[in-house]
Amino acid sequence: MFQTFESQSSPDQGPPRLVRLRDRMAQNKVDCFLVPRADAHQGEYVADRDARLEWLTGFSGSAGFCAVLNHIAGIFVDGRYRVQVRAEVADVFTPIPWPEEQLADWLKANLPAGRTIAFDPWLHTVREVNQLQTALTDYTLTPIENLVDAIWDDQPAPPSAPFFAQPLAQAGEPHAEKRNRLATDLDAQSAIITLPDSIAWLLNIRGNDIPRNPVPQAFAILDQSGKVALFAGDGKARDVLDHLGAEVEIRPVAAFLDAVAALPGPVRIDPQSCPQIIQTTLQDADVAVLEKRDPCILPKARKNQTEIDGARAAHERDGIAMVQFLAWLDVEAPKGTLSEIDVVRALEGFRAQTNALRDISFDTICGAGPHGAIVHYRVNEKTNRTIGLNELLLVDSGGQYVDGTTDITRTVVIGTPDAEQRACYTRVLQGMIAVSRARFPKGVGGQHLDALARAPLWMAGLDYDHGTGHGVGSYLCVHEGPQGISRRSTVALEPGMILSNEPGYYREGAFGIRIENLIVVRDAAPIAGGDDRAMLDFETLTYVPFDRQLIDTQLLSTQERDWIDRYHADTLQQLAPRLDDAPLAWLRRACAPL
Known part of the structure; x- marks a missing residue:
């Protein structure tokens, strides 16, 4: 069930595999071969057998693709993975900022017209191929059997577990x-x-x-x-x-x-x-x-009442595990001996103690200090580091329970924060509060709400390179479409949709901050004096305290301060009856009014 920590394919494995792939391309008379992170089912997640992108390049992120030419191999990643890709892949692969730079434009700049671009037709969607064909009229697009499979001698077998x-x-x-x-x-x-x-x-x-x-x-x-x-x-x-x-x-x-x-x-x-x-x-x-x-x-995406009730129960259960973890961390981390892997194992242990955990919902992201700035950092034995005093620790984690899927991020300071850490954290928290408090007409999509989360950061000249929220399944995928909160999310939000609310800020080489709750769309109660327009708002599902040491109350409005105090009061009321001893004492301190 639990996370393993073996190092990913080392970058020095990339060059010989790339040479073999290019040899295979020459045998098939193709000038470019596309290697997506996708399988035949076109979900976001892939089995080990289908992890072709990672096997070829060493890149372990959950989104991206590679275009292999005879003289250059471009690996395309979005803002979440810009730091990670440079750390994981060998220099024979060239990171390309996507979607700022589109594949078709890059191919036109690097491949003469008239050449042949090959792809596995199981691994690319109809829309992807149509877009490429429209943009690359001077090239030949050719479906072909997968050339990575042809050189992957120890490719794992297909999954065989029963449904x-x-x-x-x-x-x-x-x-x-x-x-x-x-x-x-x-x-x-x-x-x-x-x-x-x-x-x-x-x-x-x-x-x-x-x-x-x-x-x-x-x-x-x-x-x-x-x-x-x-x-x-x-x-x-x-x-x-x-x-x-x-x-x-x-x-x-x-x-x-x-x-x-x-x-x-x-x-x-x-x-x-x-x-x-x-x-x-x-x-x-x-x-x-x-x-x-x-x-x-x-x-x-539109969860029924049974699924929403299950999500509430799963989040209460998960909240207990998180409070036990944070209380433990508050005692152990200042000793200066904990590593990132120690933290991950402890958190997964607290979730297992619920006796209801089916699995974690994704590999836990636990980044201390500069590792926190790697948005989807995944610790392994090679990268593991000890958590230092006065560092920020970002922990993004979740559980799969039969009645719901959870996803929560908390950023805490180990020791005493400086003024810059507190200011950045508070602005991220203000953005999360703004989305939590949002009230909006039916028909509004996530792109309209995204700016609410960013506005406090924008006012300080800051921003983050990922969406503010993604949909979440019901004992299903922790990333679920089509709903989201991002600049690109045009899908109208509807009652029953569960989303994450997770603004952040990342300073490469220094620290990362992200704060995440899950929320569910609901019909908003009418307001006296309003018109008859149908309105929606959010119910918060996640109840776990924020790090009070990192909150700069001078930056908060009265409404924001009141929201935090109400949230902490609700957290205490919900979780306290199921806790005792040290975790309960910790929770009472953590939820005291600002």
Whole structure:
């Protein structure tokens, strides 16, 4: 269950692997090969077998891709990974700031027109390929068998763990009702579903195919009668046959493309998640295609009351573990002997003591001092460092419980903070409070709220290079679309959507600050004197104290100070009955009014 700390592939492994890949490219007469961090199911997370980007480059981040040319290999990463990629990859790979620099523009600058760009059609979506074809009209884009697989001699086997049912007591709606509800609005004869979390939600099943994310790797075809054909590896569905019933047919995954080709049209696919090979298969069979969003995406995001109640219970349980951890840390860290790995192991131990933890929801991010500035830093035996006095410690972690998924970040000081640390922390906290207090009309998307979190930092000339919030699943993926709070998130927020609220600030080589709670969208209570406009606001799910030493009260408004005091009072009321002794005493001190 718990996190391991082996070092990732060392950078010196990159050059020989890159040489072998280029040799294979020459044999296949291609001038560029694209290596995404994706699998055939197009989810965010991949199994060890599909970790081709990391195997080739050494980069262990959760998003990015590599374009290998004969003379240059560009690795494209967003703002979360700019520091990390430089530390992990060998200098034979050139980091490229994405999305500021687009792949098509980079290829035009580095590859003469008329050359051949090859890609694995299972690993790129319809939208990705269409965008490249539109932008690269002077090049030849060629689907090809994966060239990394051809040189990966010890590539792990595909995941084989059996699926299991998510009980109705946690799912809140039988899968038959979900299937029939979605089938009435397909606008097509059938819909192809490739995302593992969509299939998990639709059929009320879970799996162990992806680390930290309880999703089943499979493909599904939902037809307009509500029946489903589920394509899975040998024996993987054996434990859910009774749960699924006669209207869900289990078929071998090897039969999937043949089944796709035999479908009557029109067939609905989501160009944002459907692998290119599926569209090609449909076109070659002369099957009409309807491009429309995955039918599970929005219903899955809108949590039902059972799922919201489960999230509340999971967060209360998780809050107890976090308070026990922070009380322990308050005693042990000032001794000067704790390492980052010690902290991770301790926190995971406190979560395990709940006796309800299925897994952690992602590898714990625990960055002390300068490591905190690496947004998605993942400690290993090679990078592990002792936490120094007067350093900031950023801990971003979460748990997978059968009734909910948690994700929380707290930044604390070990010792005494300086004025700059306090000012930066307080501005981050002000941004988190602004989102927590937001009240907004129905139809507003996350891009409209993102600036609320950044405004206190902007006023000081500061900012951060990641979104403010992502969607979160219900005992599913800790990152769940389509909702979010970021400059690019146009999806209207709706009641039941769970999101993170996590502004931050990072000073490379010095410290990192992030504060994160999970929140759920709800209908806002009417305000006297307002009009009849339908409004939404947020309910906070996470209740764990902030580090009072890092709060500069002189920077706070009266409303912000009152919000913090109410939040701490609610935290004490919620968690105190389940604590005793030292953790309870620590919580009372931590939640005292400012």
